[in-house]
Amino acid sequence: MTTKILVLAATLASLSACQSTPATDAATASKPATETAAALQGKTYGAAVTVEGAKPLSELKQVLGNQDSAKVKLVGTADAVCQAKGCWLTMKTPEGQEMRVRFKDYAFFVPKDIAGKTVVINGWAHREEVPVSDLQHYAKDAGKSAQEVAAITKPEEQLNFEADGVLITDKM
Numbered sequence: 001m002t003t004k005i006l007v008l009a010a011t012l013a014s015l016s017a018c019q020s021t022p023a024t025d026a027a028t029a030s031k032p033a034t035e036t037a038a039a040l041q042g043k044t045y046g047a048a049v050t051v052e053g054a055k056p057l058s059e060l061k062q063v064l065g066n067q068d069s070a071k072v073k074l075v076g077t078a079d080a081v082c083q084a085k086g087c088w089l090t091m092k093t094p095e096g097q098e099m100r101v102r103f104k105d106y107a108f109f110v111p112k113d114i115a116g117k118t119v120v121i122n123g124w125a126h127r128e129e130v131p132v133s134d135l136q137h138y139a140k141d142a143g144k145s146a147q148e149v150a151a152i153t154k155p156e157e158q159l160n161f162e163a164d165g166v167l168i169t170d171k172m
Contacts, residue, residue, distance in 0.1 A: 046108040047165035049122045051075060058094045060125055060159070069126035074161075076121075078114045078168075082141045086110045089119070089166075099125075099159040100138065103166070110166055120167040130158050 055063060057076030064070050076091045079098065086109035089101045101121055103109065132155055139149045 042167050042169040045110050045166045045168070046103060046163065047122065049073070049120050049165040049167040051120050051167070054120050057091055057099075060093065060099075064125060064127070068128075069124055071123070072125050073120065073122045074125070075118065078110075078117050078119050080115055080142060081110060081112050082138075083112055083143050084141045086112045088138070088141070089114070091119070091121075091161075093159065097159060099161055100130075101161040101163050101166070104162050104164045108166075110168065114168055118169045120169070121161060121163040122165045123161060123163040125159065125161050128158060128160055129155050130160070131155050 054073045054075040057074050060072070060074060063072050074091075078089045079092045080090045082088045087103065087106065089110060090098050091101060092098055104123060132152060135152045135156060136149050139152060
């Protein structure tokens with residue numbers, strides 16, 4: 001785990017972001033090197049987020065257990081992003097299930113070009129049944145064709161996440 005944090009700290013320095021939404025630079029030069037390695041380096045959107053205490057997305061199933069929801073900080077790879085505004089992103093679980101990450105109170109957006117980047121998300125993970133209308137809306141936002149959108153006819157049981165903050169880094 002320490003190696004991953006050090007690799008993350010080294011790669012975070014090369015992060016480049018082009019977004020007009022206000023973002024906070026999480027790198028801090030005044031901290032000792034060991035503390036800086038554990039602190040976030042990259043761009044934070046929403047509430048400040050650090051990598052410290054983040055669990056890999058692969059552990060979400062254990063964190064949730066039999067509960068419908070749990071407060072957690074996760075690290076994983078952004079799979080897709082809303083191409084309309086950057087108002088959501090998705091991450092794939094190790095089982096291949098898509099988890100949609102929305103942003104608390106619609107208060108911030110992320111850059112639309114972060115697919116493939118490592119992200120740290122902080123907030124609430126929950127299981128829910130997503131209605132057809134929402135699934136169709138998400139498909140439109142993702143740039144799906146009218147035919148693909150029309151093919152969505154059943155609600156889906158999904159993992160969802162409401163993030164109060166997102167840290168965008170380069171890949172680990």
